[in-house]
Amino acid sequence: MSEQVADGRIRRGDRTRRLVLRRAVDVASVDGLEGLSIGGLATELSISKSGLIAHFGSKEQLQLATVRAARAIFATAVVEPALQEPAGLGRVRALLENWLEYSSDRRFPGGCFFARAAHEYAGRPGAVRDALAAVDEEWVGLITRTVVEAQQVGEVRADVDADQLAFELTAYLDSANLRSLLLGSAGVYDLARTALARRLEESAP
């Protein structure tokens, strides 16, 4: 409740923190969360290394804050607009289409932040990896639940395995994201759209 105290000192800190994280998510989407460097970040933003790290405590905490910031951007760009759609097949389509635009519009310069980061940490333990795994499960879980909702309103056949369908749909997304970056061509997004449309048609009642 008493959040809007408007203490100028704290506001200044928040502003700096946001400044750092805005840059950090972009850098990390290209160079990875390991590629984040405190010195490099500070130089780019014309602030001191010590002043920067004082906001986060350690590099790992900075990385975790960067994951949270990226999640917020993702939620705003992809999830929230889709939740305007009524539950059902339309909402599933909105989530998938928003994702493709989030990727192809390069909301992060390196494509999907989470695809980049998840592959970076998939093979080794730690808090960062756990955070990334949680976001991934959250996203796939959202697709799965939205598919189940679409079944409940009769827009997806009841015998469809929602987990299976969510796996395949998200697989198309990730593949289009990577290949568009690797080939430097946006044509793969059409392959993904074709695959998504076909797979959803097959699931219609």
Add this chain to the structure above:
Amino acid sequence: MSEQVADGRIRRGDRTRRLVLRRAVDVASVDGLEGLSIGGLATELSISKSGLIAHFGSKEQLQLATVRAARAIFATAVVEPALQEPAGLGRVRALLENWLEYSSDRRFPGGCFFARAAHEYAGRPGAVRDALAAVDEEWVGLITRTVVEAQQVGEVRADVDADQLAFELTAYLDSANLRSLLLGSAGVYDLARTALARRLEESAP
């Protein structure tokens, strides 16, 4: 032709080079090609940094050699056994199944070497990125051509878009690889197998 000169000096060098690369591909599959460190590699192998780098010239050359070594391992594990199968749907299935085993058996400790490395370099230019993009195109191209062959022998419908099908099939593979690492569960490979089988059945004449 005159390759088997058996010069003891060169044999010793080849042995060291192979030793380095065998370790390098494993390290890179977990920590990435950027995570390769000359000093770290040298320490693990009980050789000197300078002796190690003398074989490759620079870190980037070491990275490129690591990509080539990983490609050779991949070819041996996945491609060559499948080419024993006669051209057709069986060969397509063999390629896909071999890939799943290559991933789930952790032929590289960090899962698929190329998934890890491609995401690492997808967003930035350079020779390493180009090499990884080439391997990716080679792999997807192989799937596509094998599908076309299957069409020619009448085991896949002629109206199937081979590029589209290859996109979807490889998408399942990559997704299973990543999620198995992230979730620490092998169950996603079954999702991939189900998706692959279904998609191929749909393409049957």
Add this chain to the structure above:
DNA sequence: AAACTATACGAACGGTCGTACTATTTACTC
């Protein structure tokens, strides 16, 4: 035996990394 070549070594280079500790500046309270 002498000349040559490939491999491997140890030491040092300039840089950058993350982090800790110590001012200094800025903003608010009383």
Add this chain to the structure above:
DNA sequence: GAGTAAATAGTACGACCGTTCGTATAGTTT
């Protein structure tokens, strides 16, 4: 105004980075 708290800056540290250099060793050639 003095006092306090938060944000920022400055400095230094040890560790590691990739790379270069000169040198020693092992193997081949003449």
